Amino acid sequence: MIQKNKLMLWxxxxxxxxxxxxxxxxxxxxxxxxxxxxxxxEHTHSGHYLYLLNTLLFIPIILMIFCVYLYARKQKDHPFIPLITAVLWTFSIISIIASLW
Structure with missing residues (x-):
């Protein structure tokens, strides 16, 4: 489980x-x-649009920091690490698609 969590984090x-x-x-x-x-x-609602894109960018970053914290400080086989990485991947893909659109 520890090796799996390490691979998931990378x-x-x-x-x-x-x-x-x-x-x-x-x-x-x-x-x-x-x-x-x-x-x-973009021209009419640039502030709201950029705010949404930046929010979608920072959600995976915050989840990544939390996941690394759990792995490094708490337990390397913490039961929430697979769940958080799944949510992190989901928001990363949403962020990529939103920035392309």
């Missing part, structure tokens, strides 16, 4: 980093083309 870190890279490429460099409806929404 894969989760990769998902969080991928989400961060996609976020940076999409927001700072405007690398991904936006649809006309999203471009209009």
């Amino acid at each position: 894969i989760s870190l990769g998902a969080v980093l991928l989400s961060l890279v996609i976020h940076i490429l999409g927001s700072l460099f405007h690398l991904f083309p936006k649809h006309l409806a999203t471009m209009t929404m």
Whole structure:
């Protein structure tokens, strides 16, 4: 179980980093083309849209920090680590898709 949790944490870190890279490429460099409806929404509701994207980015980061804390400080085979990593992956994928859209 300890080896499984360690592997899950490394894969989760990769998902969080991928989400961060996609976020940076999409927001700072405007690398991904936006649809006309999203471009209009960006100009009219840019504050709300960016707030939502940043929130979706920070949820996986916070979950990752919590999961590493449980692994390092509490127990390496803590029963919540698999659950938190599953939720972390879900929010990482949601964050990636939202930053591409």
